[in-house]
Amino acid sequence: MDWYKDQIEPEVIDVVRLLRDNGFNTISSCGHKHWVETEWIVEGGLKILHDLLFNAGHRNYSITIDLEFLGGTGLRCFATLKLL
Numbered sequence: 001m002d003w004y005k006d007q008i009e010p011e012v013i014d015v016v017r018l019l020r021d022n023g024f025n026t027i028s029s030c031g032h033k034h035w036v037e038t039e040w041i042v043e044g045g046l047k048i049l050h051d052l053l054f055n056a057g058h059r060n061y062s063i064t065i066d067l068e069f070l071g072g073t074g075l076r077c078f079a080t081l082k083l084l
Helices: 003-007 013-021 045-055
Strands: 026-030 035-039 061-071 074-083
Touching: 003 013, 013 026, 013 035, 013 045, 013 074, 045 061, 045 074
Parallel strands: none
Antiparallel strands: 026 035, 035 074, 061 074
């Protein structure tokens, strides 16, 4: 059984697999809108994410970083990757 084929839409399956295989935890994706959302934990992660995608042959994408204040000292940071 291939979890990726069962859970991920074909349009983004290669990107989701690439990200997960390289330590990025994907939390949501949409094949028909061509986006993937990842948890953002790694310092320097934007550069790592860009290099990973570029070296895998992707040339047309955007990365949006969102911060969510959770109260107190809690902060959640995640990246949304959109294939253009």
